[in-house]
Amino acid sequence: MAFRATGDFLYDLIIRIAGEDNKDYTTILMGWKKIVGKSVAEKAKPVKYENNVLKVTVSNNIWLQEMILYKHKIRAKYRKKYGLDIQDIIFFVKT
Numbered sequence: 398m399a400f401r402a403t404g405d406f407l408y409d410l411i412i413r414i415a416g417e418d419n420k421d422y423t424t425i426l427m428g429w430k431k432i433v434g435k436s437v438a439e440k441a442k443p444v445k446y447e448n449n450v451l452k453v454t455v456s457n458n459i460w461l462q463e464m465i466l467y468k469h470k471i472r473a474k475y476r477k478k479y480g481l482d483i484q485d486i487i488f489f490v491k492t
Contacts, residue, residue, distance in 0.1 A: 421446055421481055422443075422445070422446040424479050424481065425443050425446055425451060425475065425481070425483075426443060428475070428478065428479060429442075429443055431478075432471060432474045432475060432478070433467075433471060437464075437467075440455060440456045440457075440460045441453050441454065441455045441456070441460060441464055441488070442454050442491075446483075448484075449482055449483060449484040449485070450483075450484060450485045450486070450487060451483050451485070451486045451487070452486075452487050452488075452489070453486060453487070453488050453489075454488075454489060454490070454491035455488050455489070455490055455491065456490070456491065457490060458490060461488050461489070461490055464486075464488045465488060468486045468488075471483075471486060472486065
């Protein structure tokens with residue numbers, strides 16, 4: 398009998414519940430804090446992913462500028478860790 402990590406089981410379960418159409422977005426949401434870090438995750442939240450473009454809200458203009466500079470690193474980390482090909486990330490200030 399093969400054993401699996403609890404995290405793998407929960408990830409698979411959440412993906413099945415979310416559906417195949419939402420698999421990439423669900424993966425982005427579940428990995429966001431690991432990819433960007435706790436302090437950034439408190440200020441920036443992914444809100445939509447379609448056509449390989451991720452849309453992220455940020456808390457203010459300062460974070461908007463910071464995230465734009467960090468965009469290529471976020472894309473590279475998602476590609477390396479999850480195999481996601483995020484073509485672009487669009488940031489906007491949450492009103």
